[in-house]
Amino acid sequence: MDPIIIRGRGVISGIASGPAMVCRETIQGWSGIDEATGMVIEKGHPAEGQTICGVVLVLSGGKGSNGWSSHFHAARLRGISPCALVLPKIDSRTGVAAVVCGVPTVVDLENDPFKVIENGDQVTVDGTSGIVTICKVSGSGQGVF
Amino acid sequence: MYFSEEEKRVLGGESGPLKQKTLDFIVKYANVLGAERLCKVSKAHLFCGAHHYLEAVRSKDMDEIMSEMWFCSSEKIPFDAVGCFSQSDCSPVDHLNWSKMGCRGDEFRKNERYLDRCLKAGVHLVGSCVPYMTGFIPLFGEHYVTTESHAVLMMNSLWGACANADGIEAAFCSAVCTRTPLWGMHLPESRKGTHLFDVTCKPETVEEWDLLGYSIGLKLPPHSIPILTGNVERADMLRLKSCFASLATTSGPELCHIIGATPEASSLQACLSPSGLKDQIEIGPRQLNEAREILCDQEAGEVDYVSLGCPHYSIDQISAVAGFLNGCKVKAGVTLHVWTALPIKAVADRCGYTKTIEDAGGVLMVGSCPLVSEKWPAGTRAMAFDSAKQAHYIKPLTKTKVFFGNWEECLQASISGTWGRWSTWIQL
Numbered sequence: 001m002d003p004i005i006i007r008g009r010g011v012i013s014g015i016a017s018g019p020a021m022v023c024r025e026t027i028q029g030w031s032g033i034d035e036a037t038g039m040v041i042e043k044g045h046p047a048e049g050q051t052i053c054g055v056v057l058v059l060s061g062g063k064g065s066n067g068w069s070s071h072f073h074a075a076r077l078r079g080i081s082p083c084a085l086v087l088p089k090i091d092s093r094t095g096v097a098a099v100v101c102g103v104p105t106v107v108d109l110e111n112d113p114f115k116v117i118e119n120g121d122q123v124t125v126d127g128t129s130g131i132v133t134i135c136k137v138s139g140s141g142q143g144v145f
Numbered sequence: 146m147y148f149s150e151e152e153k154r155v156l157g158g159e160s161g162p163l164k165q166k167t168l169d170f171i172v173k174y175a176n177v178l179g180a181e182r183l184c185k186v187s188k189a190h191l192f193c194g195a196h197h198y199l200e201a202v203r204s205k206d207m208d209e210i211m212s213e214m215w216f217c218s219s220e221k222i223p224f225d226a227v228g229c230f231s232q233s234d235c236s237p238v239d240h241l242n243w244s245k246m247g248c249r250g251d252e253f254r255k256n257e258r259y260l261d262r263c264l265k266a267g268v269h270l271v272g273s274c275v276p277y278m279t280g281f282i283p284l285f286g287e288h289y290v291t292t293e294s295h296a297v298l299m300m301n302s303l304w305g306a307c308a309n310a311d312g313i314e315a316a317f318c319s320a321v322c323t324r325t326p327l328w329g330m331h332l333p334e335s336r337k338g339t340h341l342f343d344v345t346c347k348p349e350t351v352e353e354w355d356l357l358g359y360s361i362g363l364k365l366p367p368h369s370i371p372i373l374t375g376n377v378e379r380a381d382m383l384r385l386k387s388c389f390a391s392l393a394t395t396s397g398p399e400l401c402h403i404i405g406a407t408p409e410a411s412s413l414q415a416c417l418s419p420s421g422l423k424d425q426i427e428i429g430p431r432q433l434n435e436a437r438e439i440l441c442d443q444e445a446g447e448v449d450y451v452s453l454g455c456p457h458y459s460i461d462q463i464s465a466v467a468g469f470l471n472g473c474k475v476k477a478g479v480t481l482h483v484w485t486a487l488p489i490k491a492v493a494d495r496c497g498y499t500k501t502i503e504d505a506g507g508v509l510m511v512g513s514c515p516l517v518s519e520k521w522p523a524g525t526r527a528m529a530f531d532s533a534k535q536a537h538y539i540k541p542l543t544k545t546k547v548f549f550g551n552w553e554e555c556l557q558a559s560i561s562g563t564w565g566r567w568s569t570w571i572q573l
Binding site for chain 2: 009011012026028029030031035041042043060061062063064065066067068069070071073074075077078089090091092093095096098099100105107108
């Protein structure tokens with residue numbers, strides 16, 4: 001299957017690839033992510049128990065504490081971070097987190113990534129050109145969180 | 146991006162490394178948002194203190210830790226001055242009753258060192274999540290920053306002031322360089338409502354408004370601005386303080402219009418997005434009861450920790466607690482904490498409310514809360530809160546039972562040591 005390409009606005013430069021973790025549901029700040037392990041700990045969140053470490057995190061937005069970015073910041077200093085961020089529509093919480101994480105980031109995408117990217121897809125994020133490349137691999141296609 | 150001559154000079158280093166570094170961070174943040182220019186902030190409300198998340202920095206050097214976590218700089222740059230009126234948010238320690246919240250002496254002293262540095266940089270050590278009750282009142286159209294999520298909702302919604310929920314690093318950087326991206330809530334065209342919430346229940350008590358905010362947040366999609374209509378005529382600052390705290394827990398709006406009550410919502414047309422409503426949602430008694438089921442363990446049982454005051458209590462709320470407890474005794478083995486801001490406690494001391502609460506066996510605490518401090522008495526088996534925000538966030542952090550109810554139920558639990566029938570269902 002040919003790779004699928006989605007274009008957006010590249011805001012943190014660099015290129016990174018990894019398996020997608022696709023969260024249509026926002027993740028809260030306090031009690032949202034365990035800074036020591038990267039696990040989602042928000043009660044009842046569809047991705048509860050999954051880790052953000054090493055994934056291309058496709059996330060709809062932030063909610064809860066204004067300190068949202070600080071949890072990603074503290075995790076990054078412990079070596080826990082997504083390898084890239086895809087933020088379909090930017091907001092202030094995720095905007096600060098993108099700067100703090102410093103990983104390749106594409107925002108404000110032309111097409112809805114939740115209709116295209118599924119958990120486990122191999123995704124390459126080019127934060128300079130704003131191009132997100134999705135490869136469907138065997139065993140992926142596991143929906144979204 | 147457009148830069149003023151002054152901003153160019155700061156970016157060029159003419160105003161020193163701290164201003165340069167902080168403005169550089171704000172410019173990167175503005176680029177991520179897609180902002181075309183910056184605006185000047187006049188007030189900053191900052192999460193000062195030796196908070197737990199700072200421990201992620203592998204250093205004992207306070208300046209290195211502040212540089213990394215507050216200014217996102219791996220290079221050590223001492224925090225020597227803010228550039229605008231600044232107040233501190235909650236810290237992890239009550240500087241008066243730190244031992245009663247379970248803090249060790251070294252934790253207290255470490256927190257004091259951080260706060261002392263903030264004070265020397267020009268931050269007023271108010272230590273509260275309710276800056277709007279302690280002199281931090283931005284006016285209509287005024288640009289400010291805050292690290293407290295419900296405070297954004299309060300000051301944007303009730304006074305038409307302008308801030309985004311952009312958090313700790315951006316707030317500290319803005320406080321120093323006095324700039325923030327001209328984007329989002331700073332632009333009038335971005336402040337229009339998208340979702341209409343028809344309140345068909347009749348919330349009256351603070352608890353019911355707390356549950357209303359929680360319920361709205363559960364149904365509000367990301368990047369949305371709610372408009373409240375229906376039975377919202379009982380809205381006032383105390384009710385909205387709790388409503389917005391829980392709304393900013395289960396969702397992320399930075400503004401909430403209330404038709405007929407908030408300044409940008411004289412009518413639905415006045416606050417409605419030009420693209421129209423994206424959805425219309427009813428909130429009735431069922432939604433409030435469902436929210437309470439989520440927040441409160443439903444098996445009755447013993448309680449050994451009761452915490453009131455999130456957001457920090459007003460003097461009226463403290464007066465009501467004193468009135469309730471007058472002549473009563475908190476059960477032996479139960480800890481009762483009532484949280485407020487230091488200036489409000491000074492008034493409570495003057496009015497005798499503090500003594501009444503203490504005579505009953507409770508403690509009027511300042512400057513923190515269980516969520517921020519992650520402290521509660523050792524050996525606690527069950528806690529009770531009158532705040533949806535506290536109950537929601539603390540549940541995942543503990544294996545103890547967590548009860549949620551109104552302030553009177555919580556005080557009754559502190560006297561009896563038990564959480565009984567968890568109040569009647571809301572029939573409104």
